[in-house]
Amino acid sequence: xxxxxxxxxxxxxxxxxxxxxxxxxxxAADVTFVARASYGSIAREMLxxxxxxxxxxxxxxxxEVLAMSGQRNQWTAAFFSNPSPTxxxxxxxIYKALCPDPDLPAKKIPTRLQIGxxxxxxxxxxxxTEWLNSLKLSxxxxxxxxxxPMDQRLQGMPANALDGFIARSPWGVIAEEQxxxxxxxxxxxxxxxQRLVAVCHKDVEAAARLCNPExxxxxxQSRLKLSEESEVQLAAKRMQEIGxxxxxxxxxxxxxxxxxxxxxxxxxRADSAKITEELQGLYKISMLPPQIAPTEQTARLLACQ
Numbered sequence: 001x002x003x004x005x006x007x008x009x010x011x012x013x014x015x016x017x018x019x020x021x022x023x024x025x026x027x028a029a030d031v032t033f034v035a036r037a038s039y040g041s042i043a044r045e046m047l048x049x050x051x052x053x054x055x056x057x058x059x060x061x062x063x064e065v066l067a068m069s070g071q072r073n074q075w076t077a078a079f080f081s082n083p084s085p086t087x088x089x090x091x092x093x094i095y096k097a098l099c100p101d102p103d104l105p106a107k108k109i110p111t112r113l114q115i116g117x118x119x120x121x122x123x124x125x126x127x128x129t130e131w132l133n134s135l136k137l138s139x140x141x142x143x144x145x146x147x148x149p150m151d152q153r154l155q156g157m158p159a160n161a162l163d164g165f166i167a168r169s170p171w172g173v174i175a176e177e178q179x180x181x182x183x184x185x186x187x188x189x190x191x192x193x194q195r196l197v198a199v200c201h202k203d204v205e206a207a208a209r210l211c212n213p214e215x216x217x218x219x220x221q222s223r224l225k226l227s228e229e230s231e232v233q234l235a236a237k238r239m240q241e242i243g244x245x246x247x248x249x250x251x252x253x254x255x256x257x258x259x260x261x262x263x264x265x266x267x268x269r270a271d272s273a274k275i276t277e278e279l280q281g282l283y284k285i286s287m288l289p290p291q292i293a294p295t296e297q298t299a300r301l302l303a304c305q
Contacts, residue, residue, distance in 0.1 A: 010042035014168035016084035035243035037149035053200035063121035067289035078210035087172025116165035170255035211304035275299035
């Protein structure tokens, strides 16, 4: 029997979500995943009840759901996961200026950069700023961030509306393969400040299932399965079936070869101590909305029971 709309979980398809489609994990968790082109869409649909939950960056959940009026005691955070690497793609002329070949004449450094990112609340904005600062450019370009869904970030490159964009792997791989720009290899490193969180409305049965240690163990088994290329292909095909935006299977395979991040469990149950740690992590870098206190009391409202 098909599940009703009240049981849908929103995701933005990416490499990091592949384990959720391997080894029949969705059957073990008994949830229905639906694709969305932005984390903002997931947050909005959670607030209005079209989605009972989602898997999204922790800082975006905090800013766009938890900080809203009346939401503090409505949600359960089931577990945290490390995301896949972020990828930065730049227009070819911008890439040659910022990442010059030492054997070729230097290109003029742009005075202004328009960079597409996932969300105004996202830590990827800070990741780009730190990367740009590390180049020690003089003068340093002005940076304007544009907050766009995934499909519009891709469309903005050939239209020259963007000088580059940041997205979770393998969207950068896809852009480079389509000739939209050049992938900055030095940017593709683990973003230790960002976490994914699986969250669910407290009033649905899925909250208890996602908090069950057996569900987390099943996700770990899914990650182990993805050490086999045939399993990667099967999981990628299943992820395509949940809707747009679609990820080409070849791009998924290339990304798994490039980053070799699977086979290692990175999922941690969201108990009170872990949520307190993650709240304080956002507070220390001034990314926690002032409406949310980084305390154990807040954490207990969200923690798995």
